[in-house]
Amino acid sequence: MLTRRNLFKQSAFSAITMLALESCYSSPEIPPAPDGLGHDFEFLTLADRGILSKLAPVILAEGLPTSEEQKALVIKEIIVGWDIAVNGLPLLTQAEIRKLFSVLDSNFILSLTPRLLTGVPAAWDDSKEIDEFLNNWRFSDPKSLITGNELRVGYMGMVEITMACWYANPRSWDFCGYTGPPVL
Amino acid sequence: MSKKQNKIHDFVAEGFEQGWKHLDSSQLTSEKTLETDVVVIGSGAGGGNAAEILAKEGLSVIVIEEGPLHTAKDFHMKEDEAYSELYQESAARQTKDRGIKIFQGRMVGGGTGINWTASFRTPPTTLNYWTKEMDVKGFSVDEMQPWFEWAEKRYKIQEWTDSPNANNSTLEKGCEKLGISWGKISRNVSGCLNLGYCGTGCPVNAKQSTLVTSIPGALKAGAMLISKARAETFDLRKGNIVQLKCRAMNARGNSPSDQLIKIKARHYVLASGAIGSPAILLRSESKSLNPHGLVGTRTFLHPVNISGAIMPFPVNGEYGAPQTSYSDHYVDTRIDNKKPGFKLECPPLQPMLVATTLDGHGKTHAEIMKQRPFLQVLIALQRDGFHPESTGGKVYLKSDGTPGLDYPVSNYVWKGIRDAFLAMAEIQFAAGAKAVAPVHRDAGIYSSPREVKHAIAGLPMEILKARLFSAHVMGGCPMGEDPVKSVVNSNGRHHEVENLSVFDGSIFPTSIGANPMETIFASTAKFAGDLAREMIN
Known part of the structure; x- marks a missing residue:
């Protein structure tokens, strides 16, 4: 399981070094959560929603609408879809996704380990940096001695749920040439 | 998402409106104890099929299903809706190392409700292998021929x-x-x-899943269906099962509630598929149910x-x-x-x-x-399963008692x-x-x-580099004549516990080498007829 504890326990740095380093680095700010379209969020926290609002455009890239207004709206819908999808999963799977977000949300991790272990971006505003982080996780070694398969599995989870939430949405269907279910 | 009903005549929904016995256990407010001749755990190709055969022979039957009761009018050909409601773990079930994603139905109708309708007789090479190498009796090509014909007629399997x-x-x-x-x-x-939407539930009742064939057949013959109930454990006394304990699922269907359902039956038929059936046996923690530690082993996926x-x-x-x-x-x-x-x-x-x-x-x-x-x-x-190196996976229990599958490729x-x-x-x-x-x-x-x-x-x-999937779970309660090397005999009957049968894909000693539905229909029909005759006499 990817937790801060494991990462640090198994990393080459001692906790004291970490604490010393942390005080020298400024923590990147978690982006603000976009409004929730009236959805009553059960799983996603404000911080999760903020991070998803930055991840989704990089994951979906040209698949999203080009108009900024439309794009902002569908990102809100994707985040609502995320919450609904995760709420339907078995509780053990939900706990795993919570751990994934705890790594993404954590300022401590963000400030210390970007290039070292998890590659979580140091700033959520820079889409190039987010793309790099996603690719680091995507191409991470599934048999890593330090993180096991967790980065690769975390990547697949984040990307799949985001893809599912967007390509199930009728607003994506023009883009992927789908005319929708037949009318009976 | 709109919940608009389509215009197709939904005779299954009508049957329930007109009084087929159905309990949605997520609605239960108190503990329930029921008695019956046979309880069938699962409503897919194994359970649905067996339930109809047993009920038509005059036995009282209760069918337990973990998933929801949805009928044609509820199938809107929408992927998000279907995967989250009709599939195990929202279609995100995975093997232990996350290397294989498993698509498995979880609804009244089981896998037959969401599969793509491919129907194959068991390949002769598979039947011969079972006969020669796995000590299985009664499964030669000639002996199975009438059962394939039976299944093709009952489920309208045609070119x-x-x-x-x-x-x-x-x-x-x-x-x-x-x-x-x-x-x-x-x-x-x-x-x-x-239409192309077999995988999201057939909206026009064309697919001859157990939802529109044998489950209605069983209900018409007086059987009772309990949906959204998870069979948890068997209680045993003196080497026989005396009770099945189930737990109602919550309305969302992703975890059990506190509500217990106890079912006492003369005979217990496990038909929860190759991951679900071994899980119930493992959870029951009885030496009689798993005397040689074989339960859950040799589970195959057709990766x-x-x-x-x-x-x-x-x-x-x-x-x-x-x-x-x-x-x-x-x-x-x-x-x-x-x-x-x-x-x-x-x-x-x-x-x-x-x-x-x-x-x-x-x-x-x-x-x-x-x-x-x-x-x-x-x-x-x-x-998979036909080579000494290809031994399949092993079902295990996670910390919450739900099953996982460890399948090293x-x-x-x-x-x-x-x-x-x-x-x-x-x-x-x-x-x-x-x-x-x-x-x-x-x-x-x-x-x-x-x-x-x-x-x-x-x-x-x-693993995790090549993307792997599975839509066929098989094995885990392998059949054979040797009680030391198999869990059930060649008639689907447990070797040690007399009032327990396994009628589903978990009895296969190897994978099928083709889509398994018709093999499950045929083998279950063969077994269920024998069981009914024995129970009546």
């Missing part, structure tokens, strides 16, 4: 004569060009409108790898019957098992399934999604997966593909047979 959609015709064309064998898949449908191709013409693989053509060339030419054999088929190509199956994100992923109407996809199903099976990537690419190029993309983390998109061949030779065949 599919409509034209294939372009996804399937591309498979046919590629095989023709290469001079390798291919065939048409029989389907269990009646009045099929060729599937995938090849995508961009065709010069629109394929629109989301429409039209999804799975109508196949090639057994790489099964038939490898039947000595020196090289691993695999079956080639096609999947449906609705956008959510496509988007979540491809590896990667960003620009490259979006570009493929944009070309999705031109996408042709082949899948290869590895025939053997080097033998990996060889088959690499060969399958190449075979699929060759067929796609032969059929005129402009480019081929093996679904593998480290693969690109290749525009010539030479390039793709070179690339496939260098791809690491490793």
Whole structure:
């Protein structure tokens, strides 16, 4: 399981070094959560929603609408879809996704380990940096001695749920040439 | 999402309105104890089929199903709705190392409610292997023949004569060009409108799933259906089961509530599939149920790898019957098992399934999604369980008591997966593909047979790099005549516990080497008739 504890326990740095380093680095700010379209969020926290609002455009890239207004709206819908999808999963799977977000949300991790272990971006505003982080996780070694398969599995989870939430949405269907279910 | 009802006459919904016995246990407010002749745990190809046979013989039957009761009017051909409501773990069930994604039905109708209707008799080579190598009796080709005929009649399994959609015709064309064998898949449908949405629940009651055939048959004969109830454990006394304990699921269906349902029966039929059935036996923690530690072992998946191709013409693989053509060339030419054999088929190509199956994100992923109407996809199903190195997986219990499957992919099976990537690419190029993309983390998109061949030779065949899937769970309670080497005998009866049978795909001692539904129908019909006669006399 990817937790801060494991990462640090198994990393080459001692906790004291970490604490010393942390005080020298400024923590990147978690982006603000976009409004929730009236959805009553059960799983996603404000911080999760903020991070998803930055991840989704990089994951979906040209698949999203080009108009900024439309794009902002569908990102809100994707985040609502995320919450609904995760709420339907078995509780053990939900706990795993919570751990994934705890790594993404954590300022401590963000400030210390970007290039070292998890590659979580140091700033959520820079889409190039987010793309790099996603690719680091995507191409991470599934048999890593330090993180096991967790980065690769975390990547697949984040990307799949985001893809599912967007390509199930009728607003994506023009883009992927789908005319929708037949009318009976 | 709109919940608008479609206009098709939904006789299953009507049956329930007119009084078929059904309890949605998520609505229960107090503990319930029930008594019956037989309790059948599961409502898919095994359970639904057995329930009807037993009920029609005059036995009182209760059918337990963990998933919800949805009927044609509730099936809207929407992927998000269907995957979250009708599949195990929202269609995100995975093996322990996350290397294989498992698509398994969880609804009244089980896998038959959401499968793609492909119906094959058990291949003779599989039956012969069971007879010769696995100590199974009564499963010779001749002995099974009448049961296949029975299943084909009951579930209207017929040759599919409509034209294939372009996804399937591309498979046919590629095989023709290469001079390798291919065939048409029989389907269990009646009045099929060729929509292409078998995987999201048939909205017109054309698919002859147990939801529209044997479950109504059992209910008409007086059986009772309990939906949204998870069978948890058997209680035993003096070597026999005295009670099944179930827990009602919450309304959302993702975890059990506190409400208990206890069922006392003369006989208990396990039909929860190759992951669910072993789990109930393991949770019960009884030496009698698992005397030799075999429960959950030899679980097979037909591990599937995938090849995508961009065709010069629109394929629109989301429409039209999804799975109508196949090639057994790489099964038939490898039947000595020196090289691993695999079956080639096609999947449906609705956008959510496509988007979540491809590896990667960003620009490259979006570009493929944009070309999705031109996408042709082949899948290869590895025939696991026929080689000393191919021993399948093991069902285990997670911390909350739900089952997991540890399925390490053997080097033998990996060889088959690499060969399958190449075979699929060759067929796609032969059929005129402009480019081929093996679904593998480290693969690109290749525009010539030479390039793709070179690339496939260098791809690491490793878990979480090659994307693997399964839609067929088999084994885990293997049958055979030797009580030390098998869990049930060749009649699906538990070797030690007299009032327990297993009637589902978990009894298979190997994988089937073809889509397993018809084998489950046929073997269950054979077993259930014998059980009914014994219980009546």
